[in-house]
Amino acid sequence: MTKIWANYRFLIARRFVQIGLMLLYAAGNYWGWSFLQGNLSSSSILGVIPLSDPFAAMQMFAAGAVITTNLIVGALIITVAYGLVGGRVFCSWVCPVNVITDAANFLRRKLGFNQIQKKQPASRSVRYWVLGLSLVLSYILGVTAFEFISPISITHRAIIFGLGLGWTAMLVIFLFDLFILKNGWCGHICPLGGFYGTIGKVGLIRVDHDEEKCTACMKCKEVCPESQVLFMVSKSSEQILDGACTNCGRCVEVCDDDALNFSIRKLAKEKIKNENDK
């Protein structure tokens, strides 16, 4: 039992947060709870504190919409909060699509698809192209282009406001990640992930790797949804500073050697000092 807790503690915590937030939003819609109203695109806490998706706000700006103070404040709060924490915390701790793609990835591992399809035919930088394209199309078409097709929004709206045909979008993402491309949606295409990866680069909470304790079992790389960020594993002791890291904590909990742990980002001076000490 303790082993299960040790190996899944962050996963359990993440599911708790993800499902809890969706329940609060749904309660806001169905029973009028005021704690969280709206959805992940824009919401308000207790009807006072505004929260807004900064990427949606950028698309609105590109589309030529008049931006309200409420929206700017909401988008700033979100940007600063995720920027401070760091990594793509939104992706692994908040976004409901993460549950779907994690499920697909889990099945891939169990069914051994990863051994058959070793080569990944797509580049992970596609998401930055999609990010750029979202803004360009928003400008040209005068609408918030990504918000019109976003499977993330379809999913959270389906959960909060009623399912309808929203399950089709969820199924498509699940099948895509299961059969076509490992970590396909979240790790390759999603521009929102690319956006949060960019603002989360400077964040404070980082996973730290201790090479001396590492036994090179590579369990961490197997579970990591962005395994390229763990390039230093068994090679050198350093923090994972790549913005693509979602801070999901899977690598920390599967490590049996205590070689990976959450830490506070080392500031520049400290880093130099550490290097001098060596």
Place this chain on the structure above:
Amino acid sequence: MVSSRRKFILGTARAAGLVALGGLVWSAYVDEVTANSLILRPPGALKEEDFLSTCIKCGMCVEACPFDTLVLAGPGDNKPLGTPFFIPRDIPCYMCPDIPCVPVCPTGALDIASVSTNGELDINKSQMGVAIVDDKNCIAFWGIQCDACYRACPLMDEAISLKYEKNERTGKHAFLKPIVNSDICTGCGLCERACVTKEAAINILPREVVLGKVGDHYIKGWDKADEKRLENAEAISTKTRLSEESAMDSLNSGLEGLLDD
């Protein structure tokens, strides 16, 4: 060396190709879905074009609506995804005096100023749509007594009034014909909801779909107020390029061939 350069060029071309393909499909979809103009928006909504760029699709208006009138477009509705709309025949807008759906909008896609008079919320100013009577299928126009829409209208005798006319067929009855005043009608849809025919004979449609616009060429000369409408009228001057040849040449040219025969 050459190999890595070729790799780079190919990689870039591949990315550009993917972007072009994705952008084309994506914009085609957005274009298609925004072309649907038969959507009724909540009170205070901006013009459809501005509404689509400003609505963040958070659904807070939907949550605020006490009658569940407003719904968010989902996949399969063939409407811009996630935007709020209502179907009056199912649930009309009940015109709450405090308009709970509008002030909660975080982006101003629902504009408080457009539904306020002197800083006070005034639902009667909203323009969600306009009621159109299908007089061929309205039983009041047949001569059967029905004033369901008239009585359902929250602005009775203003937005819908009854026009009395003699029924020549019977010679002793009156028509009570419902007439909509599109200046007053808010498009709440209570009339459409109340209509007794199998398919409603009075329907709410978006104002920009059905209302005409006179433009600057005509004026109500008997109405002083109508001059205001033309205050910013602009004159259009057209210039036709005059032929430099003489008119006689023009009349007489082209006959050479006839004379030859």
